[in-house]
Structures are given as C-alpha cells and as structure tokens.
Amino acid sequence: MRIISGFLKGKKIEFLKSTITRPLRDFVKESTFNVIKHSKLINVPLENANILDLYSGVGSFGIECISRGAKRTTFVEKDRNALEILKKNIEQLKIKEKSYIFEVKIISFFNQLNKNNKYEIIFFDPPFSETFFIEELKLLKNSNAYNDNHIIVIHREKNSKDDLSGIMNIITIKKYGRSKMIFGNFNLDIV
Numbered sequence: 001m002r003i004i005s006g007f008l009k010g011k012k013i014e015f016l017k018s019t020i021t022r023p024l025r026d027f028v029k030e031s032t033f034n035v036i037k038h039s040k041l042i043n044v045p046l047e048n049a050n051i052l053d054l055y056s057g058v059g060s061f062g063i064e065c066i067s068r069g070a071k072r073t074t075f076v077e078k079d080r081n082a083l084e085i086l087k088k089n090i091e092q093l094k095i096k097e098k099s100y101i102f103e104v105k106i107i108s109f110f111n112q113l114n115k116n117n118k119y120e121i122i123f124f125d126p127p128f129s130e131t132f133f134i135e136e137l138k139l140l141k142n143s144n145a146y147n148d149n150h151i152i153v154i155h156r157e158k159n160s161k162d163d164l165s166g167i168m169n170i171i172t173i174k175k176y177g178r179s180k181m182i183f184g185n186f187n188l189d190i191v
Contacts (some may be wrong), residue, residue, distance in 0.1 A: 001014075001015045001026070001060065002012045002026070002087070003063065003064055003067050004026060004029060004030050004033070005030075005064070005067065005111050006066075006067030006069065006159075007037075007067055008063070008067035008093055008095075009067065011067075012059055013058060013059070013063060013087045013089050013093075014058060015058050015060070015083055015094075016057065016058055016085050017086065017167040018121070020137040020172055023153065024060045024061055024125065025079060025176075025177070025179070026073075026090070026103055027176060028155075028176045028177070028179045028181070029060065029061065030063075031174065031176055031181070032066070032153060032174075032181050033046075033064065033068065035172065035174060035181070035183060036121070036151065036153070036183075038111070038117040039171075039172065039183075040174055041171050041183075042151055042172075042183060043151060044067050044120050044121060044151040044164065044169060045120075046065060046069060046070055046121065046151055047068075047069040047070070048069065048070070048071045049065070049070045049071060049106070049119075049120035050067075050070070050071055050072055050073075050074070050117070050118065050119045050120055050121075051065045051070050051072070051074065051076050051119065051121045051122075051123070052073075052074050052076070052119040052121070052122045052123070052145070053065075053073055053074065053076065053123050053125075054076050054109075054122070054123065054124050054125070054126075055076070055077065055078060055106070055124060055125045055126045055127075056075040056077045056082075056125070057077060057082045057084060057086070057087050057088045057125065058082055058086050058089055058125075059073075059075055059077075059090065059185050060079075061070055061123045061125065062074075062099075062123070063089060063090070063093065063095065063102060064077050064151060065121065066095050066098050066099070067099070070098070071098070072098045072099065072100065072129060073098065073099055073100070074100045074101075074102065074117070074119070075099065075100065075101045075102065076104065076106060076109045077101070077102075077103065078103065078104060078105050082099070083103055084162070085100065086189060087101065088180055098186070102187060104140075106133075106136045107136065107139065110136070110139045110140065110142070110143055110145075113143055113145055115143075115145070117145055118145060118146060118147045118150070119145060119146050119147070119150065120146070120147050120149065120150050121150070121151050121153070122140065122146060122150065122151070122152045122153070123152075123153045123154075123155075124136075124137065124152065124155065125153040125154075125155040126155075128156065128157040128160065131151070133154075133160065134141045134162060134163070134164070135141070137152075137154075137168065138167055140166070141150070141186050146186065148187075150183075150185055151171075151179060151183060151184075151185055152168060152178055152183070152185060152186070153182070153183055153185050154182040154184075155179060155180075155181055156180045156181075157178060157179070157180065158175045158177075158178055158179060159180075160178040160180060162182075164182070164184070167186075168184040168185060168186055169184050169185050169186070169187055170183070170184045171183045171185065172186050
C-alpha cells in the first residue's frame with residue numbers, strides 16, 4: 001500500500017493482515033479524494049484542514065490527507081495491532097508533528113474531546129458489520145467539534161442500509177466495487 005499523492009507520494013504504508021480490519025483500497029481512496037477536491041457539491045479545502053480519522057486502522061486516509069496538505073490529523077483507533085502499525089507508519093514517514101493518536105473507543109474520545117478542536121474533514125471507516133457508528137455519529141453531531149464548513153465521509157459496504165436521516169445531510173453517495181462512500185454534513189437545513 002502506498003501514498004497516492006502529495007509530498008509523501010509513493011512512500012509505503014504498512015498494513016495489517018487481518019480478517020477483522022480491511023485497508024482502504026487505493027482506487028477507493030483516490031476516488032474519494034477526487035470527490036472532495038473536484039466535486040461542485042463540496043467546498044471544503046483539504047489544504048490546512050484539521051482531519052478527524054475515526055476507526056483509523058493503520059492510518060491510510062489520515063496520512064494521505066497530511067501528504068496532500070492537511071494541517072493535522074487526529075487518529076482514533078482502539079485495536080492494538082492496528083495502533084502498532086499506525087504508530088510505525090507515522091514514525092517512518094516523519095509526520096509526528098502533524099499527527100495526534102487516541103488509543104480509545106470512539107465514545108471515550110468524544111467524552112475527552114477538547115471543545116476548541118474543530119474539524120473540516122471527518123472520516124468514519126467502521127467495520128462493515130458495525131452499525132453502532134450511527135450512535136457515534138450522533139455524538140459527533142452533538143459535540144459541535146466541526147467547523148460550519150465541513151464534510152463527513154463514511155465508508156460502508158455497498159449494500160448497507162444505514163438510516164442516516166435526521167442525523168446528517170447526504171450530499172452524494174459513490175460506489176466502488178464492494179465499497180460505498182457517503183459524503184455529507186450536519187447542516188440539515190441545506191439540501
């Protein structure tokens with residue numbers, strides 16, 4: 001697995017060989033960044049953005065954001081094996097000053113969240129079988145830990161039927177192979 005673009009382009013990212021976690025495939029990642037950067041429906045610049053990478057695994061998405069000019073990424077992951085590789089990736093790529101790692105469950109992270117931290121891009125990548133992330137999404141919405149101009153990207157299995165109505169405004173949904181990427185925000189008054 002490699003970084004696709006930016007100042008770390010071509011650098012290798014270690015990944016976890018596991019049946020529980022799955023890496024974000026390169027073509028899905030590249031397509032996601034194309035939507036963020038080029039869609040007329042989304043106006044959230046990646047450059048100098050604060051990124052929140054939930055269920056971050058080995059950090060593929062958040063590291064790619066840093067490479068493409070994000071100010072910093074906050075990684076939240078509870079799996080010890082994934083964390084070990086995430087820390088190794090950040091160390092090898094020399095991006096510790098742009099990385100914050102929280103070794104906790106998502107709910108614990110929100111309970112200790114600094115209310116002054118505001119994020120522009122929030123990435124949720126829960127296991128495909130996980131539905132509890134909807135409750136976590138509600139906690140995030142109520143935390144107000146996002147700027148007015150923000151985007152939420154959720155990676156799900158393409159046939160998943162998650163009910164996000166009343167929680168977030170869906171801007172667009174893209175399907176790539178087995179993956180579905182949901183792009184939205186908490187501005188429910190905007191359609």
